[in-house]
Amino acid sequence: MSKLLHKPMQETISEGVTLVHDVNKKNSDLRYVGFKVIDVEPGAKYEETLGKEECCIVALTGKINVKEGNEFFENIGTRESVFEKKPTDSVYVSNDRTYEVEAVTKARVALCYSPSEKQLPTKLIKAEDNGIEDRGKYSNKRHVHNILPDSDPTANSLLVVEVFTEGGNFSSYPPHKHDQDILPEESFLEESYYHEMDPPQGFVFQRVYTDDRSLDETMTVENGDVVEVPVGYHPVGVPDGYTSYYLNVMAGPTRIWKFHNDPDHEWILDRK
Numbered sequence: 001m002s003k004l005l006h007k008p009m010q011e012t013i014s015e016g017v018t019l020v021h022d023v024n025k026k027n028s029d030l031r032y033v034g035f036k037v038i039d040v041e042p043g044a045k046y047e048e049t050l051g052k053e054e055c056c057i058v059a060l061t062g063k064i065n066v067k068e069g070n071e072f073f074e075n076i077g078t079r080e081s082v083f084e085k086k087p088t089d090s091v092y093v094s095n096d097r098t099y100e101v102e103a104v105t106k107a108r109v110a111l112c113y114s115p116s117e118k119q120l121p122t123k124l125i126k127a128e129d130n131g132i133e134d135r136g137k138y139s140n141k142r143h144v145h146n147i148l149p150d151s152d153p154t155a156n157s158l159l160v161v162e163v164f165t166e167g168g169n170f171s172s173y174p175p176h177k178h179d180q181d182i183l184p185e186e187s188f189l190e191e192s193y194y195h196e197m198d199p200p201q202g203f204v205f206q207r208v209y210t211d212d213r214s215l216d217e218t219m220t221v222e223n224g225d226v227v228e229v230p231v232g233y234h235p236v237g238v239p240d241g242y243t244s245y246y247l248n249v250m251a252g253p254t255r256i257w258k259f260h261n262d263p264d265h266e267w268i269l270d271r272k
């Protein structure tokens with residue numbers, strides 16, 4: 001199995017709280033992005049004290065309460081399945097703070113991390129504040145919910161986005177990368193992909209490769225898997241009959257998403 005592919009686990013970390021993913025510096029090549037997924041039973045609580053890292057809490061499915069200091073966001077989250085394709089609520093929490101997530105209904109929650117030194121206000125990112133975009137044409141169509149784009153100053157480093165791709169389409173395509181800190185041409189941003197498929201027995205293909213092919217992995221990605229992208233181009237192809245969802249977390253030294261398309265494949269953008 002590729003070392004970039006992380007399979008879901010089922011680790012009970014406290015009563016009613018299951019750790020499904022924990023991608024961190026120890027088990028990945030990511031230095032700027034950390035990523036967890038937790039499943040929380042109704043009434044159960046997950047508490048975390050952040051060190052020098054900020055966190056974006058995404059209510060993937062179900063309803064949750066989030067508490068940080070005097071801030072309390074009640075009954076947030078908008079969907080039973082990500083495939084309802086409606087945006088959801090998220091909460092930004094800054095470094096050196098302690099937050100608590102309590103499930104109101106059975107919930108799956110993504111916790112997206114990046115190093116951070118400068119404290120910023122805790123903030124509810126409402127579903128209705130997500131920027132919605134349809135990108136691409138022909139078999140390159142995808143639907144995007146921007147949770148934390150680089151135009152939003154809520155976070156120091158984190159960028160968070162959800163992408164839906166219908167069967168027979170490719171996304172993150174034409175292949176692009178953002179692994180050189182040479183702004184304004186390109187920014188260095190690591191990335192994680194949390195994938196789901198509808199129906200859930202589906203799979204997608206994700207290739208992660210560099211120009212010199214020193215990294216060139218093509219992975220079969222199944223429901224609930226995480227792919228880490230420390231460097232390189234990272235397109236996703238979706239087989240007919242299935243819909244793909246992924247949640248991307250990006251972070252690097254500068255909070256700007258400036259990507260570079262693979263020159264071999266950029267021509268597809270110019271088709272009439």
Ligand SMILES: O=C(O)C[C@@H](O)[C@H](O)C(=O)CO
Nearest residue numbers: 135142161163171172173248
């Ligand atoms: O537009 C897309 O296909 C989504 C991608 O841009 C995805 O968010 C990504 O690769 C970010 O670098």
